[in-house]
Amino acid sequence: MKKISPRMVVAAMLLFAMMLPRSLSAQTDIDALMMAKNAFCVGPMYSYSSWKNYWEGTLKRDNENLGTVSTKMAAVMGNYGISKRLNVLFSVPYVKTKASAGTLQGMDGLQDLSLFLKWRPLQKEMGKGKLSVFGIAGVSFPLTDYTPDYLPLSIGLRSKTALGRLMVDYKLDMGLFATASATYLLRDNIDIDRESYYTTEMHNTHEVKMPDAANYNFRAGFRNRRWIAEAVVNIWNTLGGFDITRNNMPFPSNNMDATMVGANFKYVIPPLPQLQLVAGGNTTVAGRNVGQARTVYGSIFYILDFSRKSKSPNPTSNAK
Amino acid sequence: MLSDMKKIVFYSVIVFMAAVIVIIACNKDIEGRTDNIPALAPANLDLNAGAWKPVLLTSPSEFAVAAPGVTTSPDYIAQINEIKAWQADMTKEEERIVKYWSAGGVLRWNEIMRELVAKHNLPPYQNEDGTYPVPSAANPLAYPLFPFANPPYAARAYAYVAAAQYDALIAAWYYKKLYNRAAPYKVxxxxxVLIPQSDLPSYPSEDAVLAGAAAEMMKLLFPGDQDFIQQKAExxxxxRIIAGANVRSDIEAGEVLGKAVAQKFVTRARGDRAGVAGGNPALWKQLEDDCIARGETPWVSLETxxxxxxxxxxxxxxxxxxDSLTxxxxxxxxxxxxxxxxxxxxxxxVYHQTSRATRENIRIIHFWSDGAGTYTPTxxxxxxxxxxFIKKNFSEVRWARNIALLAMAEMDAAIVxxxxKFYYFNPRPSQMDPNIKSLTGVPNFPSYISGHSTFSGAASKLLxxxxxxRAAAYDAMAEEAARSRFVGGLHYNKSDCGVGLVVGRNVGNYAVQRAKTDGAE
Incomplete structure (x- = not known):
């Protein structure tokens, strides 16, 4: 492959981010990449997400008393290869929210720790490519006592969650690939600071029943040992919950749905194969009780090899 | 060694994930604090409550209730058989409503009121031209829904329903004692019998009195929710019939009495000047001009x-x-x-408080915020x-009296x-200093004096x-409620919250004076 200068990489990434505004949960628990045995990949991630319009139930509107609502996130993410077929992943985000208009103050704080086990029980040659099947289990729980009952400016929903995901990936030897996954997310009840709240009826308790959610993710593009470029469609579907009533504030147990399309881009710097640059973005094309968010993000991952024998410089075994 | 570490990491992650999944999957249903409380079993039946001082009635017998038929008549026996027929074929839903209402009618209607207030406490969305539509009582189901149950509207609504129920129960107790008809299970x-038995005469039915009074009063207050309200009343x-507590004639007499008493409150409400409280553009301008003429910065809406x-x-x-002079x-x-x-x-x-809010401050701000979409501070x-009150085993009539005293104190606190607020038209902190960002919504009315503090001062004094x-606990709650508005960035500490508490307590004292002289103590 022809050598590409870092300047070209940056230019390409910026161009990519501008052309295809953007997906957040990429290169992690929802892609087909596996770390090699005893390799540990870790790095910071930064994302910026904002929306001006949102869906109040199914009605799209703006709100001059919020202006543009933005969420900045800085996270540490990591991925360790227990074996090449079994990885464990984590992420710890710090979140800061802000509304550009109105009087409401933004919030910030450490949000939820996520842990995933990613298992690839099956991988076999098929036609001119390779088919892989993955099973992923994950949990998340809040790291701090932040308040979830301050939407849209709370930093999270503060629900303990557990997810199960089935994922299938097919990659042609030449590099084209497609990945599809379906996820079921269990969400625990949450506590809010209020003693009562109204959904479609009155609840005289500080406990809020959170509906479960499903997530469907499709991604396709090109990947090899140096590059990944992919387009992503992500569908988030809350299984229950209620609509924001007219001119009301959102609530954690709303029926939040979102369909996002975006792209991710990853580059392994040739002279420094332990270093990976990741960037991406997505935009919300349909939704319900959520902001019509556009998100961009970037991260740098560094790969540490804990195995005693020397390893191939390429850490993403599936990308070989 | 590395492989041991790996195993430890792997198995502890598996165990942890399994535990989280089990906890989440098994722990979904939530229960309201009053969903499963026991049936009301009053320590004292307050048999002399017919002599307590009513709010509007000129006497407990202002509305006549005919003497009931004798309990040996074929008509009465037919009514007993109606109970038996219900009981012979009880559905789960019927068991549920017996249990729900047995906790106390005043409690349940107060909860229903809170639910309707929360449902309707939403400011209307603006018109295309930047003006705001006003909800119309004549067309309550068209947007904006009627009413916008904001804090003053809600305080008044709670007060009318509670006071009407209280007066209606005084009349009911008067006739109960007068006619002394035994409960069906005594006959x-x-x-x-699906509820606790008591020696309280059953004619007219106190539950039907409460249902009739509430339903009649709420036609005026929540005209768009009639199906919901009528369903609750039914x-x-x-x-009560299913439970064996009342025969149909107890119910019918009670409902008529409750409605008649409520009519008197409806008439008062129609003439209490609340209908014109919204003012008009000329008045809004006048308030601003008067404030400027006094040399002060007038309040300006912080909404766009x-x-x-x-x-x-x-x-x-x-x-x-x-009275209004007071x-x-x-x-x-x-x-x-x-x-x-x-x-x-x-x-x-205010700026210093809000720019470094602690988690505990955020907790009290949100605990007391009672803003849009809630049942309001009242x-x-x-x-x-x-x-x-649930813990005190009050009789229904004492429940009604105590709730009415509280609700009237809150309505009058709202008035004062x-x-x-509109006499001084004082700006909010965020208007004086736009750097002040609040931690809950800024209400759309002048700052001085804090509504939460006034409501809380009045309520804590009476309670x-x-x-x-519990007096010290109520005081502490009122102080915390007042403080929440200061640390939330909505009010000045000393002038708005401090003075609000004092004014609220002064209003509360009027309720205490009434309580001391209404014959119930």
């Missing part, structure tokens, strides 16, 4: 587009516990001038009171507070009288 010992009446102030003439509404006498002196150093210092104090104090062993 026919073969009846199943449920309550049916629950600017929303007209919330019910600027609510201070002129006719109070329950005193409203003016209860109005506190002016806040510090908007151009004074004192006001600037108070403003700076509803919050209703909830606090009700949960304490709104009179003060401390009704349940003296």
């Amino acid at each position: 026919d010992s073969s009846l199943k 449920e309550q009446k049916r629950a 587009p600017k929303r007209p102030p919330m019910l600027p003439l609510f201070g002129k509404v006719k109070p329950f516990l005193f 409203v003016i006498a209860l109005r506190p002196g002016p806040p510090p001038s908007t151009s004074s150093k004192e006001m600037k210092d108070e403003c700076d104090e 509803g919050h104090w209703m909830s606090i009171a009700a949960e304490d 507070c709104w009179d003060t 401390g009288h009704l349940i003296p062993e």
Whole structure:
């Protein structure tokens, strides 16, 4: 492959981010990449997400008393290869929210720790490519006592969650690939600071029943040992919950749905194969009780090899 | 060694994930604090409550209730058989409504009111031209839904329903004692009884009185929710028959009485000046001009587009516990001038609080915020009171009296507070200093004096009288509620919250005075 200068990489990434505004949960628990045995990949991630319009139930509107609502996130993410077929992943985000208009103050704080086990029980040659099947289990729980009952400016929903995901990936030897996954997310009840709240009826308790959610993710593009470029469609579907009533504030147990399309881009710097640059973005094309968010993000991952024998410089075994 | 570490990591992650999944999957259903409380079993039946002082009735017998038929008549026996027929074929739903209503009709109607207030406490969305539509009682189901149950509207609504129920129960108790008809289960010992038995005469039915009074009063207050309200009223009446507590003639007489008494309150409500409390553009302008003429910075709506102030003439509404001249006498002196150093210092104090809010401050801000989409501060104090009353095993009539005292104190607190707010028209901290960002929504009316503080001062004063062993706790709650508005960035500490508490307590004292002299103590 022809050598590409870092300047070209940056230019390409910026161009990519501008052309295809953007997906957040990429290169992690929802892609087909596996770390090699005893390799540990870790790095910071930064994302910026904002929306001006949102869906109040199914009605799209703006709100001059919020202006543009933005969420900045800085996270540490990591991925360790227990074996090449079994990885464990984590992420710890710090979140800061802000509304550009109105009087409401933004919030910030450490949000939820996520842990995933990613298992690839099956991988076999098929036609001119390779088919892989993955099973992923994950949990998340809040790291701090932040308040979830301050939407849209709370930093999270503060629900303990557990997810199960089935994922299938097919990659042609030449590099084209497609990945599809379906996820079921269990969400625990949450506590809010209020003693009562109204959904479609009155609840005289500080406990809020959170509906479960499903997530469907499709991604396709090109990947090899140096590059990944992919387009992503992500569908988030809350299984229950209620609509924001007219001119009301959102609530954690709303029926939040979102369909996002975006792209991710990853580059392994040739002279420094332990270093990976990741960037991406997505935009919300349909939704319900959520902001019509556009998100961009970037991260740098560094790969540490804990195995005693020397390893191939390429850490993403599936990308070989 | 590395492989051991790996195994430890792997298995602990597996175990942890399994534990989280089990916890989440098994722990979904939530229970309201009053969903499963026991049936009301009063320690004292208050058999002489017919002699207590009513709010509007000229006497407990102002509305006649005919003498009941004898319990040996074929008609009465047919009514007993109706109970037996219900009981022979009880559905789960019927069991549920018996249990629900047995906890107490005043409690349940107060909860229903809180639910309707929360449902309707939403400011209307603006028109295309930046003005705001006004909900119409004549067309309650068209957007914007009627009513916008904001804090003053809600305080008044709670008060009318509670006071009507109280007067109606005084009349009911008068006739209960007069006619002394025994409960059906005392007449026919073969009846199943699904509620605690008592020696209270059953004619007219207190539950039907409460249902009739509430339903009639709420036609005016929540005209768009009639199906919901009527369904609750029917449920309550049916629950008493199914439970074996009342025969149909007890129910029918009670409902007629409840409606008749409520009519008297409806008439009062139609003439209490609340209907015109919204004012008009000329008045809104006048308030601003008057404030400027006094040399002060006038209040300006912090919403975009600017929303007209919330019910600027609510201070002129006719109070329950005193006359309109007393409203003016209860109005506190002016806040510090908007151009004074004192006001600037108070403003700076708000800025410093809000710019470094602690988690505990955020908790109390949100605990007491009672803003849009909630049952308002009055509803919050209703909830606090009700949960304490449950423990006291009050009779229905004492429940009604205590809730009515509280609700009237809150409505009158709203009147005095709104009179003060629009007399001085003082700006909010975020208007004086746009750097002040609030931690809950800024209400759309002037700052001085804090509504939460006034409501809480009045409620805590009365509740401390009704349940003296909790007086210190109520005081502490009121102080915290007041403080929440300061640390939330909505009010100045000393002038708005401090003075609000004092004014609220002064209003509360009128309720205490009434409580001492209404014959119930």
